[in-house]
Amino acid sequence: MGRLTAWVDRRFPFSVLVRTSMTEYYAPKNFNFWYFFGSLALLVFATQIISGILLLAHYQPSAKAAFNSVQSIMYDVKWGWLVRYIHTTGASLFFVVIYLHMLRGYLYGSFKRPRELLWLIGVALYVCLMGEAYFGYVLPFGNMSYWGGQVITSIIAAIPYVGGWLASVLRGSFGVGTPTLTRFVAFHAVLLPALLAVLILTHLLALHEVGSNNPDGVEIREHLDARGQPVDGIPFHPYYTVKDMFGVGVFLVVFCAIVFYAPTFHGLFIETYNFSPANPLKTPPEITPAWYLAPYYAMLRAVPNKAVGIGILFAAIIAPFLLPWLDHNPVKSSRYRPVYRWMVIVFVLTLVALGWIGMQPAIPALLPPARILLALYFLFFLSLPIVSRLEPTRPVPERISAS
Template structure:
């Protein structure tokens, strides 16, 4: 749960920071997202004004988004990370075999398959941080635009409320959910069903620990059906991300709808599969393979 709350906080942090350059794509991207609240019956219009702080995207919106992006959300994120570490310390981390190491302890009560946080985890995490920073600085130094996917070309143009871009697309890490929004047919002239699907795609991730009812904690010993559905889920998410960037098309809409069904179908499938799944025998101790 804490991991998903951190994910939501990062999404909000990214969205509010996206408006701050006040470029053409930032302005219209924020306009599209905030206008989604208009689709909510009865309270939509008032809610949109409340979020913007004005009837249109303006300085009031920019100032409040800046405050949330720089001060409020980072503090919330730090708090969530602390709670996440406390929860992780309480339940312990997993291992490749999904074995409960607390069942086998030495005379001092220390798990036989357990390892100390330092130097093992610190070295591992330090290596990951170094690799990330190497890639990060390589992108910042040599390809900050990344072909227009990281820094859109339209965002180098100052925001113009009187000129709508030909194609409005969110930043690449939001495109799978945006593709679901566009692929959902409107109902009674309202895009509210698409909003439900888009936010539902995020909300359903919160229920994953309860949807997967199998006690086996390692994918090594799960059934082929589970692995197939997991790969379908990953592939459909990548395809949705691709079509979320592209301009709307008939074929893209059809593919997005199919992948949206697969995305939600995964959560339905694991509910049935995990309850009747025949898994491979799980070892008593970590195999280190």
């Protein structure tokens, strides 16, 4: 083992990488519950890649065969049901994990200097993940897949000037059919996973360059010991690898409980209307998006004008990118910013409420609350430059507070 490592090390910086990113990567000693979700996202990415490759071994991307090939995965392929349920559950839990991971960033100001680029890469990852989920959603070609494919490509068609061309390039046809499925497979199984993998690596490289933030939002690298290591830091390995393994254990219990006992999760993870094949002549009675995109759908429906609605949708997705430059308060953590903390809580509740409305049938009674919530969503971003300059803050400890 020692000789092999030495042989490799002369040709590749293996030991250096292990040291700088694991055994001598010093992370703040006060990581809490919210710090499980980065490693869990990495775990779900890996299970999605593995289960996805196995599904691809049986899936047939054509309008005639796609639905039946998925049914044959469920009934004819050995363990096919398990592989597919791992993939569908993984898709939804990927978003659960990513949303909690992002909320951690909002709570502790992890997007602030010097972590702006880390945050930008992270939001880019989230946008790519939305694309990845959308392309995957269309592939089984159930009736919800079909109409979801129709609706999103027609949203893209509404982009000024290039929209029509972009939609036809996406669809590869006048409607959503075999040419759409073949290129969606290329996007879902090659383009976006490769992009995600590169962005994840970049995200990790940026993280290890600037170091992890922490619940107190103080920089541990400002207090070094005699060896030049942060006093309030502990090596990522073994301390946080063991902590993350505990998180993985709890996560897998939840994951398996869903896979084995509630794989459709009451129509949230696999929608009921997707159990019938795509039918271009029959729209499902209620078109609702996947739960993780429902807030955006609610925003889209809240605006009576098509072009403006689509503009709002893009603005809602772009807004988090601007966060590092909207927030001017030097204090990072919401622990010491009571006003900002309440803003984040209201922001999260707004998103949950928008998500709920997005999954309801389009009834007029829900229009006023949807518009109020839409305003609240943007109010968070628009008020931040002012609030962050005026809000009172509690004294921030010099070092990580004893606990």
